[in-house]
Amino acid sequence: MKFEFVASSVKPAVPESHRTVTVTPEDLPLFCPTRADNRWNMHPRVFIPLGQSDTTEALCPYCGTLYKLVQNA
Numbered sequence: 001m002k003f004e005f006v007a008s009s010v011k012p013a014v015p016e017s018h019r020t021v022t023v024t025p026e027d028l029p030l031f032c033p034t035r036a037d038n039r040w041n042m043h044p045r046v047f048i049p050l051g052q053s054d055t056t057e058a059l060c061p062y063c064g065t066l067y068k069l070v071q072n073a
Contacts, residue, residue, distance in 0.1 A: 046060060
């Protein structure tokens with residue numbers, strides 16, 4: 001089964017000052033909200049397509065959280 005991320009015109013429900021979360025390859029596959037998030041049930045769980053096709057940044061379409069993938073040091 002292959003999943004494909006399709007951008008939508010839905011605007012995030014948070015202001016431009018959204019939060020940024022840095023993740024590593026060990027965190028993949030990634031979903032938002034994460035289990036570590038204190039508001040884990042704030043919106044439906046969505047797949048964040050990091051690490052696919054060299055994607056290093058992705059924005060959650062619901063809450064606007066920006067996820068950045070960094071390689072291990």
